[in-house]
Amino acid sequence: MHSNLPPNPFSGLLNRLVDLLVIITGWWLVALSILTCVEMVGRKLFSFSFQGIDEVGGYTLAITAAIGFSYTLITRGHTRIDFLVGKLPEKARSAINVLAMLTLAGMAVFAIWRAWVVLSESIEFQSHSTTPLQTPMWIPQSLWFMGWALFTLVCVYLAGHALVLWLRGDHAAVNKAYGPQTLEEEIESEAGEVLEQVKMEQRLAQQRQQAKEGAA
């Protein structure tokens, strides 16, 4: 993983936790897809249907997104317009990069505070969804809240690290860890393994070709 967490045991733990959650969410998406197909076939052919797969799907998205936010932040994927940043001198760039992290962390803290209010009200008033499932809202909302809490934790941790680096005057380190991704990094993170696979296939095809020519 191409993480920009500062190297220490806590980061290692955070990295593993986020990665584990991503994998679990992924398998859940696959499972939900299979359930959806079973439900579709059942509904069309045998007129039976699970109640509320769409409701669960909605909660799934909320939780998927909340977990994904942390992973994307760690791997520096959240979108920024880097047109101007790229053209500035090192010091100005590091100031903007620190500012970007601080504002993002500020927004996350604000969001988590308001998300907490939503969750605590659901608990206090024992809200249920107005659907056949009558889901107690605190169940999906706690998972969602924990996802946002993790995101906020990562945001604050990284913003703090960026600020410390900046106060030390280590602008190069700030830009390396918190600047928009360079082209190579972006290609690597969006297509890295796929490219390796393609290159391997090409090598194999070449070998086959050579073997064929050798035989001829």
Next chain:
Amino acid sequence: MIGATEIGIGFLIMLVLMFLGLHVATTMLLTAILGAVLYLGMPAVNAVGNQLWAANEDYVLLSIPLYILLGEILVRAGTTDKMYKSLSDWLNFLPGGLLHTNIGSSALFSAVSGSSVATAATISTVALPTFKTRRYDQRLVLGSIAAGASLGNLIPPGIAFLVYGAMTNTSAGRLYAAGVIPGAIMTLLFMGCILAICLYKPGLAGAKEAEPPLREKLGRLKHLLAPLVVFGVVMGCIYTGWATVTESAALGVVVALPIAWAYGNLSVAMMHDAFRATLRLTAMSLLILTAAFYLNFVMGLLGITQTLSALVQGLDVSPVQLLWVLAVFYLLLGIFFETLPMLVGTVPLVFPVITAAGIDPVFFGVFIVLMCEISLISPPVGMTLYVIQGVRGEGTIAEVFQGTVPFFLTMIVMTAILIHFPQIALWLPKLSFG
């Protein structure tokens, strides 16, 4: 209700913050909170929590991670190289030879993959070695890959349509139906453009391939099957009303698994890589989208919709005039912006304007996605161009820029066609959904 000046200032603040390089989501949320604090007071600010939950808990939007996952599985199934070879079997006879294969395979790949960076990088890696020995004009080779890679969002299932649909309450199924014909016309126009260039200057196209025996060609045809089957199943279910957009995305995921298995590339490690890529791309879109939902909410309370509608009705412009003005606006914005920020950042403001002018929301979805496609290949910022140059690793970026010019112009022609013949977008959704 606040006036047009305040709206303009608010939009400007957001743009400036974006240009400064803050996270796009931060700038939107900040602008929204600023508006809420100044004009609405704390209740609107405190509504952030409920808005976040409402924005994220959405079954239709679950289709975003599912389509991305489906693409990530297919991309890792290891069919790209073979798909390229098979397409070239059938497109090679055209003047311009392999250049058409670039368009076709990029279009296929990008229709499946949610990332234009991944498309450009992968197709370049597959295609560029093939061109090494064949004396094609380098610029056209690069331009055709960039052009093909830009087609992804217009050809369903793309993420841009889902995002636009969610923001404007437009049916994603209708949008997908509306994108098909313009997507096909765009592909044909690109190929026509290559054809015209290579007929006019045959020297730009390289040496022709020896025609492979028909049996070999037919044998390889199965490699085109994977993307076509998935596309057929997913879109077929939507168009026939068999499944909702989210259900057919789930179906796509289930269909993609045996395909990856058939190519011998289904493994736990591969799935885990696909999950990571999926959550990354999903979260990138959703963080921005979540902020945009709250911005939309605040703008609704501020009566910005009414202000803008009144403004447009007062101007007395025809829909066609308005669309051309917007086209110019998006062309300029597209020089600096990537697809998603451009789409999400402008829709809350532009959508009330176009509805007031009597423009169909489904049609406008196709229009704005086309504008996003143009932004992908318009220099000097177009990300795909740099990716292609990065994979190429020789020559200059200027050659890539030059190569995209004919395709850029073709896209302008497409814009004109779309504006003046909106039926090409609206006919199919009408047929499917009434």
